[in-house]
Amino acid sequence: MIDDAITRDERSVVYFIDPAERNVPLLELIRCGEFVTLQGPRSSGKSTRVLEVQNQLQNEGFICIYVCFEQINMDSVDDFW
Template sequence: MKDEELVRAYSHKIHVPSEPEIIETKRWTVNGAIRTKDIDSFYYVDPAENKENQRFLNSIRRSQLLMLMGARASGKSTRLYWLMSQLGKDGYRCFIVSFEGVYVKSEVDFWQSFGGALQHSYKGLRDIRSSSDFLDAFKQDTWKQKIVIFVDEFDKLYNASNEIRDACLETFREIKNNNHLYAIHSIVA
């Protein structure tokens, strides 16, 4: 073999990128919710494999009210986001609100701030100033989709006066007892 043929036989073209490639790695997180858009960036236990989550989905589909309880940083908010993702695929309209930013000093403040927090999820929602406004905003004939409201930090309601706590719970009970009148299919706290 000639020298040129040897060089061709043993030489390989190696592509060297002009810019270094950035390899994204997954990371661990110990606090804070993992939102659906961030799932590929974190290590986590897949909620779909959890039988409890399937039970929660079935309960929501049966118009039940649910309360998730657990220690801080135990995955409650991550579970809420997973449930919202699954229900969204089934055609439900999901609203998420945190009671952390809802004022509990007076009933008027409560409903206005709760309504304002809901407006972050849906800009077309009309102003809510009372429990009656809340019920009117979610009348069955106003919505095409079934609605599920997810309330994070629901335990903040325990810091409210009896008047506010009763008004909120009575309103939720009204929705559950007369589900055919409202587009709200379920409330998950």
């Protein structure tokens, strides 16, 4: 069972549907300088999609930084601020 993003190296050994075509509107927003968010249930492919978009942008010469806030404690408003 996969419980994390599928990397390029893993795509040949796991079932994977290439999201490249679905990324076109997302890539257009990013290229225009828009802020975007991906929201969805756990294990729905968000991180895998981010890694694919990152790869596509890097191939175009963009410099990408991937930041994950998954381990940040947000139990209260005080913790958030």
